[in-house]
Amino acid sequence: MRVTRKIKEQQIAILEETYRDVKPALMFRNPFELLIAVILSAQCTDKRVNVTTARLFARASTPEAIVSMGLQDLEEEIRDCGLFRNKAKNIMASCQLLCEKYGGEVPEDFAELQKLPGVGRKTANVVMSVAFHHPAIAVDTHVFRVANRLKLAVGETPLEVERGLQKAIPKEKWSEAHHWLIWHGRRICKSRRPLCEECPLSEVCAGKEAGVS
DNA sequence: CTCCCGATAT
DNA sequence: ATATCAGGAG
Secondary structure: OOOOHHHHHHHHHHHHHHOOOOOOOOOOOOHHHHHHHHHHOOOOOHHHHHHHHHHHHHHOOOHHHHHHHOHHHHHHHHHHHOOHHHHHHHHHHHHHHHHHHOOOOOOOOHHHHOOOOOOOHHHHHHHHHHHOOOOOOOOOHHHHHHHHHHOOOOOOOHHHHHHHHHHHOOHHHHHHHHHHHHHHHHHOOOOOOOOHHHOOOHHHOHHHHOOOO
């Protein structure tokens, strides 16, 4: 299938209609909690992250409080999210930096966010979009896979796909579109066994006839 | 590219 | 048993 501009618009329209009312799956009460939750979510289900953050934030919900915990305690607290040594080290270093350089507040700036240890482009985009309501498309594993399968945006790297999605989707819908693609990836267009029979986009999908990828 | 890494789905 | 899960750093 040749995916024209017209077809991309149809894909976007169906995604919007189908996932109109979805909201972020990670639980948080402020930008700082979202930042920690997103760092923890690497290679981990959001469900598991929510269990862990509920417990963690009950003990410590500010950069100052987490610094006070100490590294060993933090490692134990987040162990079941996986990659816990790296995540604990990064969270601790980020909290120290937030206290020292940012007055204990999460900076509302894409470049500044990426200076925090453990915060790359994807995490910075999520914080800008979800916490601060700036237009952004965070390309995680789901968005990357779904965009490439649909050929809504094709690319070898997350950055290439991000650029492609920005071209294909009106700016005012970037942040919502990010959530549409995530939920579609979780519910239908799953990595292992995509449910093409139940997919509302099957008629406008390039990956279906190509046998996915 | 490799490593980090426990929990979960299939 | 194994692929995968809201990735990032070296």
